Amino acid sequence: MERTYIKDxxxxxxxxxxxxGWVDIRRDHGKLIFLDLRDMTGKVQMVALPNNAxxxxxxxxxxxxxxxxxxxxxxxxxxxxxxxxLNGDLEIEMLDVKVLGKAQELxxxxxxxxxxxxxxxxxxxxxxxxxxRAVFKxxxxxxxxxxxxxxxxxxxxFQAPKLIGEDAEGGANSFNVEYFGHTAHLAQxxxxxKQIMVGVFERVFSTGNVYRxxxxxxxxxxxxxxxxxxxxxxxxxxxxxxxxxxxxxxxxTKELKEKCAAEFALFGATIPEVPEKxxxxxxxxxxxxIKKETGEDCTKEPDLEPAHERFLCEYAKREFDSDFIFITxxxxxxxxFYTHEDETDPGYAKGGDLLFRGIEIxxxxxxxxxxxxxxxxxxxxxxxPEKFRFYLQAFKYGMPPHGGLGLGLERLTTxxxxxxxVKQATLFPRDLNRIDMLLSN
Amino acid sequence: MERTYIKDxxxxxxxxxxxxGWVDIRRDHGKLIFLDLRDMTGKVQMVALPNNAxxxxxxxxxxxxxxxxxxxxxxxxxxxxxxxxLNGDLEIEMLDVKVLGKAQELxxxxxxxxxxxxxxxxxxxxxxxxxxRAVFKxxxxxxxxxxxxxxxxxxxxFQAPKLIGEDAEGGANSFNVEYFGHTAHLAQxxxxxKQIMVGVFERVFSTGNVYRxxxxxxxxxxxxxxxxxxxxxxxxxxxxxxxxxxxxxxxxTKELKEKCAAEFALFGATIPEVPEKxxxxxxxxxxxxIKKETGEDCTKEPDLEPAHERFLCEYAKREFDSDFIFITxxxxxxxxFYTHEDETDPGYAKGGDLLFRGIEIxxxxxxxxxxxxxxxxxxxxxxxPEKFRFYLQAFKYGMPPHGGLGLGLERLTTxxxxxxxVKQATLFPRDLNRIDMLLSN
Numbered sequence: 001m002e003r004t005y006i007k008d009x010x011x012x013x014x015x016x017x018x019x020x021g022w023v024d025i026r027r028d029h030g031k032l033i034f035l036d037l038r039d040m041t042g043k044v045q046m047v048a049l050p051n052n053a054x055x056x057x058x059x060x061x062x063x064x065x066x067x068x069x070x071x072x073x074x075x076x077x078x079x080x081x082x083x084x085x086l087n088g089d090l091e092i093e094m095l096d097v098k099v100l101g102k103a104q105e106l107x108x109x110x111x112x113x114x115x116x117x118x119x120x121x122x123x124x125x126x127x128x129x130x131x132x133r134a135v136f137k138x139x140x141x142x143x144x145x146x147x148x149x150x151x152x153x154x155x156x157x158f159q160a161p162k163l164i165g166e167d168a169e170g171g172a173n174s175f176n177v178e179y180f181g182h183t184a185h186l187a188q189x190x191x192x193x194k195q196i197m198v199g200v201f202e203r204v205f206s207t208g209n210v211y212r213x214x215x216x217x218x219x220x221x222x223x224x225x226x227x228x229x230x231x232x233x234x235x236x237x238x239x240x241x242x243x244x245x246x247x248x249x250x251x252x253t254k255e256l257k258e259k260c261a262a263e264f265a266l267f268g269a270t271i272p273e274v275p276e277k278x279x280x281x282x283x284x285x286x287x288x289x290i291k292k293e294t295g296e297d298c299t300k301e302p303d304l305e306p307a308h309e310r311f312l313c314e315y316a317k318r319e320f321d322s323d324f325i326f327i328t329x330x331x332x333x334x335x336x337f338y339t340h341e342d343e344t345d346p347g348y349a350k351g352g353d354l355l356f357r358g359i360e361i362x363x364x365x366x367x368x369x370x371x372x373x374x375x376x377x378x379x380x381x382x383x384x385p386e387k388f389r390f391y392l393q394a395f396k397y398g399m400p401p402h403g404g405l406g407l408g409l410e411r412l413t414t415x416x417x418x419x420x421x422v423k424q425a426t427l428f429p430r431d432l433n434r435i436d437m438l439l440s441n
Numbered sequence: 442m443e444r445t446y447i448k449d450x451x452x453x454x455x456x457x458x459x460x461x462g463w464v465d466i467r468r469d470h471g472k473l474i475f476l477d478l479r480d481m482t483g484k485v486q487m488v489a490l491p492n493n494a495x496x497x498x499x500x501x502x503x504x505x506x507x508x509x510x511x512x513x514x515x516x517x518x519x520x521x522x523x524x525x526x527l528n529g530d531l532e533i534e535m536l537d538v539k540v541l542g543k544a545q546e547l548x549x550x551x552x553x554x555x556x557x558x559x560x561x562x563x564x565x566x567x568x569x570x571x572x573x574r575a576v577f578k579x580x581x582x583x584x585x586x587x588x589x590x591x592x593x594x595x596x597x598x599f600q601a602p603k604l605i606g607e608d609a610e611g612g613a614n615s616f617n618v619e620y621f622g623h624t625a626h627l628a629q630x631x632x633x634x635k636q637i638m639v640g641v642f643e644r645v646f647s648t649g650n651v652y653r654x655x656x657x658x659x660x661x662x663x664x665x666x667x668x669x670x671x672x673x674x675x676x677x678x679x680x681x682x683x684x685x686x687x688x689x690x691x692x693x694t695k696e697l698k699e700k701c702a703a704e705f706a707l708f709g710a711t712i713p714e715v716p717e718k719x720x721x722x723x724x725x726x727x728x729x730x731i732k733k734e735t736g737e738d739c740t741k742e743p744d745l746e747p748a749h750e751r752f753l754c755e756y757a758k759r760e761f762d763s764d765f766i767f768i769t770x771x772x773x774x775x776x777x778f779y780t781h782e783d784e785t786d787p788g789y790a791k792g793g794d795l796l797f798r799g800i801e802i803x804x805x806x807x808x809x810x811x812x813x814x815x816x817x818x819x820x821x822x823x824x825x826p827e828k829f830r831f832y833l834q835a836f837k838y839g840m841p842p843h844g845g846l847g848l849g850l851e852r853l854t855t856x857x858x859x860x861x862x863v864k865q866a867t868l869f870p871r872d873l874n875r876i877d878m879l880l881s882n
Contacts, residue, residue: 003675020675022839040595040643065839100675101810103839124637124835133641140598144588154481157581159667159850161869162603162650163616163627165876175604177627178617180656180873182880186604186618193869196565200574202481208649209603215621226600234444234461234541369542390877394565398463398506398544409600428602428634432621435606436831439623 001071007041009090012074019044019092020069020100022128023062024110033059035094037070046070046092058097064110065128067101070094116421121437123428134263135425138256139413143207145255146228146407149248155230156201160190160208166387175213186211189406191338192391194231195367198402199394202233207409217432219421220359222410224430231367231404238340238350238366241403242280242326245354245362248407249324250274256416269418272323272357279316280326282345283352286312302334310358328352337381338374340366340403351403357415364405371395442512448482450531453515460485460533461510461541463569464503465551474500476535478511487513487533499538505551506569508542511535557862562878564869575704576866579697580854584648586696587669587848590689596671597642601631601649607828616654627652630847632779633832635672636808639843640835643674648850658873660862661800663851665871672808672845679781679791679807682844683721683767686795686803689848690765691715697857710859713764713798720757721767723786724793727753743775751799769793778822779815781807781844792844798856805846812836 004017021039028034033048033056048059062068072092082089107122108114110129119126126132147157163177164187174185190206197204210227230248235241256264256271264271281289287299290308293315298308304327316325329348332341340350351365368374374395375385385392413425423429433439445458462480469475474489474497489500503509513533523530548563549555551570560567567573588598604618605628615626631647638645651668671689676682697705697712705712722730728740731749734756739749745768757766770789773782781791792806809815815836816826826833854866864870874880 020841040597067839067841100842101840102812104812104837106838121831122834124640124831125838127637127641128838136599136641137597139600143598143600144592147585147588151585156481156578157584158577158868159580159584159650161665161871161876163652163665163871163876165878176619179876180654180880182876184876196568197868199565200568200577209600211604213621224602224604371543371545390562391565393563396545397547397566397569398508399542400461400508401541427599427638430602430604435602435604435620435623435625437606439621 003069005041006037006039006044006087009044009074009087009092013076013090014074016071016073016095017092018069018071019046021067023064023066023068025064026059026062028060031056035059035062035068037068037092042086044087044090044092046072046094048094048097052095055094055097058099059094062097062099063103064106065103065125066099067103069098069100071096116423117438120423120429120434123436127427131266132424134260134266135413135417135419136427138260138263138417139409139425141255141259142252142413142416143226143228143409145252146248147205147207149251150203150205150230153203153244153247155203155205155232156197158193158197158201158204158206160187160193160206160229162187162209162211164192165390173213175211186213188212189227190229191336191406192388194229194404195338195399195402196391196394198231198233198404199397199399202400203230204232205230215432219423220411220414222422222426222429222431225411225422225426226409228407228409228412229404231402233400233402235366235401235403237401238328238352238364238403241351241364241366241405242278242328242354245364245405245407246274246278249278264417267417267419269416271416273321274324275320275322278324278326278354279320279322280328280352282329282348283327283331284329286327289315302331304353304360306359309355309360313355313358316355323357325355326352327355335365337377337383338367340368354405356412357418359411359415361411361415362405362407364403366401366403369395369399369401371399444510446482447478447480447485447528450485450515450528450533454517454531455515457512457514457536458533459510459512460487462508464505464507464509466505467500467503469501472497476500476503476509478509478533483527485528485531485533487511487535489535489538493536496535496538499540500535503538503540504544505547506544506566507540508544510539510541512537557864558879561864561870561875564877568868572707573865575701575707576854576858576860577868579701579704579858580850580866582696582700583693583854583857584667584669584850586693587689588646588648590692591644591646591671594644594685594688596644596646596673597638599634599638599642599645599647601628601634601647601670603628603650603652605633606831614654616652627654629653630668631670632777632847633829635670635845636779636840636843637832637835639672639674639845640838640840643841644672646671656873660864661852661855663863663867663870663872666852666867667850669848669850669853670845672843674841674843676807676842676844678842679769679793679805679844682792682805682807682846683719683769683795686805686846686848687715687719690719705858708858708860710857712857714762715765716761716763719765719767719795720761720763721769721793723770723789724768724772725770727768730756743772745794745801747800750796750801754796754799757796764798766796767793768796776806778818778824779808781809795846797853798859800852800856802852802856803846803848805844807842807844810836810840810842812840 001018024036031050354362442459465477795803
């Protein structure tokens with residue numbers, strides 16, 4: 001018999017169906033054996049009655065995470081037995097049980113509170129838990145929405161190489177790869193390639209892994225993460241990029257509201273409202289506010305401390321009712337070589353960071369598009385233009401004013417759902433001490 | 442004035458517009474200066490008349506690949522001047538020209554015949570040529586169609602790590618990465634992770650870079666390429682995966698017909714018809730046909746030579762009117778450890794390759810889902826199960842029958858468009874001697 005997905009059972013009341021999935025849990029009530037079955041669409045309670053000896057025996061044998069196929073009758077539950085939630089009013093009477101895959105005894109119950117290391121050591125199992133699945137469903141919806149929105153805006157997707165020679169962000173934090181007798185690096189961003197691609201398609205995006213060989217071990221850093229990148233030509237200035245990000249986020253949250261309400265509810269998390277226009281202020285303005293409101297003088301600093309990012313997000317929520325705030329015009333000396341200086345505010349960058357719920361989730365900017373200016377900027381940063389001659393061709397042969405942004409998928413997921421640690425929003429996080437399992441010393 | 446895209450000019454005849462883009466070419470006809478302007482949506486001819494001194498001077502100065510913004514009047518051309526193709530009936534009279542980005546003199550004309558090394562050395566420029574842009578537009582449509590189809594079929598996208606410890610395909614062909622005092626590897630496929638994810642979401646897909654440290658230098662191999670991967674649970678056998686691939690390809694070609702007819706025309710390439718059911722035969726059957734038709738006896742071989750793949754594709758075209766053919770049941774000893782043996786045909790794999798226009802574009806199979814069988818299979822291949830203990834958890838804790846496939850995006854693009862070399866379908870190809878520029882010795 002063709003398989004029925006659990007979400008569709010409500011259309012089959014009083015009918016025989018075949019369902020397949022994992023035993024979520026078994027409960028024995030005297031002679032009645034209850035199995036909760038889980039498939040990719042939902043969960044349902046099943047019961048084995050003692051008058052069906054074969055099904056009853058099979059149900060008694062089955063344990064958590066066994067994979068089974070069940071032919072059964074879809075019944076409604078008596079009113080007083082109806083439970084909250086999906087299929088709480090249904091029950092399948094098992095008529096025939098087929099074991100598709102056995103499981104050993106679990107080292108812990110799925111859904112038990114685990115410390116992070118135990119959770120990570122056991123990901124092939126722990127990812128099956130309801131909340132973990134919710135996180136990565138949300139993540140899949142975010143990345144799909146990101147791409148769909150951009151395709152609708154005339155952006156062309158491109159595949160950025162990860163194996164590179166010189167890195168735009170400098171060599172200190174890049175991983176080395178043995179490449180046929182040479183040393184290559186893992187890209188920290190698709191920056192140079194997305195700029196090149198503006199010359200080809202004007203508007204481009206790329207989604208893929210990027211690498212940071214940082215020895216950080218915090219709740220917000222990863223050594224391998226997924227970067228959502230766009231770059232767009234013929235902009236007026238960096239505010240065109242800010243407006244595009246504003247619209248990207250509005251689209252993503254619209255999609256999340258349509259597709260992930262249950263997942264957000266599971267975390268007690270709210271899908272943020274994206275303002276028509278996300279508030280923006282210059283770093284110096286933000287620093288003055290911090291000084292005035294907290295007494296802390298950070299007006300001489302070239303960047304924001306984590307505590308200041310959190311403060312500014314609280315401020316934006318309070319003053320502008322916004323979960324998002326752009327902080328622009330960081331000192332150009334602290335920004336990468338390709339950042340465009342603001343002609344009307346010399347010394348400061350045309351671009352900035354987007355803060356969301358206490359943390360920076362995006363860096364964006366207009367880029368230098370004039371060849372001579374770009375070469376000079378490299379020299380000012382102590383970089384050798386000769387090493388970037390491949391990239392520099394794009395600028396030698398005509399580039400429009402352009403800019404772009406990078407958005408960390410895992411960080412965004414973390415903040416949307418209010419998770420504590422970005423590793424909870426990363427399927428298989430790599431860190432200083434771990435690639436899947438702890439690295440042995 | 443707001444920018445008008447070139448594709449929309451036909452709706453603005455007799456109006457003043459602002460267009461922006463790259464000078465494709467300048468032609469001087471006495472006092473008339475013609476510029477072809479190119480933006481991401483098309484090309485249009487513009488003319489500068491001598492009576493507008495300022496615009497005329499600007500047009501005379503502009504050269505190929507200069508980026509300009511032009512305010513101009515959209516005119517229809519006199520009937521005898523109408524040319525074939527997009528906007529062949531239009532011309533913009535330049536009223537005002539603004540230079541947005543200058544370009545140095547090009548090392549060669551865009552569109553000139555170049556040898557591959559010159560083409561690759563100058564990618565930031567050569568990718569701007571019409572045919573190159575067509576290739577990567579087609580590629581973007583393929584990958585977008587792939588994802589959209591699968592989302593519609595209930596597949597969940599996941600982000601596969603590329604930095605790994607042990608590789609499913611064995612260590613010989615993997616690149617080494619210095620990872621905080623350890624040696625990590627670049628994944629040759631997301632195989633182990635997509636199987637793990639079947640335990641989480643049943644049906645998953647992933648798109649991303651994979652790495653082969655092969656010293657090949659052929660027209661079909663790359664050291665970094667984009668793999669389109671799916672894995673699906675609760676299959677009957679490998680034919681469910683074959684049927685899914687059949688439908689994926691039908692959807693991709695439908696999208697290509699809708700969106701890329703002009704790009705295919707540029708190459709004189711035909712978008713293939715995907716049969717309702719792609720023909721399939723076992724390797725032994727294929728070898729008998731090769732023997733009978735060509736006299737060459739390869740019936741003892743465990744695999745197909747490139748020449749035999751080409752022959753079988755010709756055969757499928759002739760006999761079944763299909764550009765595609767599945768060759769199944771390779772000897773299990775020659776397949777990776779996770780491949781499922783056919784119980785009804787011992788010694789042979791439940792799966793095979795998809796050939797398309799002379800070349801293998803996919804390997805697919807049912808996988809082993811029973812823990813003990815999988816561990817034994819590893820041992821038979823000389824692999825240490827202890828090194829795969831992270832992955833093996835998925836099988837310890839209940840896995841359904843499942844299978845999947847990997848499809849090389851660049852190879853598929855190459856074959857769709859009839860390109861000679863897979864490097865023409867790779868934006869920034871890496872090989873033995875090249876990361877962007879040739880590696881110095």
